[in-house]
Amino acid sequence: MIKNLIAFHGADRKVGVTMIAQSVAECIANYLKTEDVLLVTLNGRQNAQYLREEASPIDNYRAKLESGITVSKSEIDRVKNMNNLYIISGVKKETEERLYHPETAKKLLLDASSQFSIIIADCGSELDNGLAIGGLMSAEKKFMVLSQNEATLRRYENMKKYYEGLTLNFDSLIINKYSERDPYSLGYLRKRLCCEPERLYPVALASLGRQAEMEYRTIMNLNEEVFVKDIEKLSFSIIDFAGLGHKKDKRKPRWKGFI
Numbered sequence: 001m002i003k004n005l006i007a008f009h010g011a012d013r014k015v016g017v018t019m020i021a022q023s024v025a026e027c028i029a030n031y032l033k034t035e036d037v038l039l040v041t042l043n044g045r046q047n048a049q050y051l052r053e054e055a056s057p058i059d060n061y062r063a064k065l066e067s068g069i070t071v072s073k074s075e076i077d078r079v080k081n082m083n084n085l086y087i088i089s090g091v092k093k094e095t096e097e098r099l100y101h102p103e104t105a106k107k108l109l110l111d112a113s114s115q116f117s118i119i120i121a122d123c124g125s126e127l128d129n130g131l132a133i134g135g136l137m138s139a140e141k142k143f144m145v146l147s148q149n150e151a152t153l154r155r156y157e158n159m160k161k162y163y164e165g166l167t168l169n170f171d172s173l174i175i176n177k178y179s180e181r182d183p184y185s186l187g188y189l190r191k192r193l194c195c196e197p198e199r200l201y202p203v204a205l206a207s208l209g210r211q212a213e214m215e216y217r218t219i220m221n222l223n224e225e226v227f228v229k230d231i232e233k234l235s236f237s238i239i240d241f242a243g244l245g246h247k248k249d250k251r252k253p254r255w256k257g258f259i
Helices: 017-031 056-064 094-099 102-113 130-138 151-165 186-193 207-215 226-240
Strands: 003-008 035-042 077-079 082-089 118-122 139-146 172-178 199-204
Touching: 003 102, 003 207, 017 035, 017 082, 017 118, 017 139, 017 172, 035 226, 056 102, 056 186, 077 118, 082 094, 102 118, 130 151, 139 151, 151 186, 172 186, 186 199, 199 226
Parallel strands: 003 118, 003 139, 035 082, 035 118, 139 172, 172 199
Antiparallel strands: 077 082
């Protein structure tokens, strides 16, 4: 296991794994300005819909990884105006998705683990993808992203046997697009999913989701207060898990968008 690797995986494609993963990476990089953070997409899509600038896809590093050559930090793109956040987007040539194997992801992540303080991996929602499997199997801490939706919950419950077969145990569950008025309450979800309260993270339903898509920015970057608050709570738990809690300002300075 790679101790500074945090993986996010979704029960289906509609739960918002990419938004959560990128928002967390942005938040951590914002508060730990002296620490380098890597956001990497490990699934069959490029998933760059919340980036206003070009980020190199994993395709660019494939030859090196398959040859056993280390990918150095200097080769990875940084986010403009945020010098400590680096990004590798997912597979650009989707027709070549099947050519990527778990070992490819493991090699990239192992190389990165000694060069970055924290690695955030967007592992999509499909278990038949080699990059996603490699990311999930390598991560010390794994989050499952769900929503208040019967189809999503049932799919997660049906897939649990496959996760267990791969010895993939999720440390915490995220209920994305959470609404207190929804009949699928936190109490109901805790009971149904057999999840302790401290392992369940609600992330509020945001009103700026469409605007985020139009502007190629995360809701975090648009600074919607209810969303920012929940992402900060999630991010600070990751910072503490990584042993970097002493490096963040205990006053938790207000989030400021950087794009």
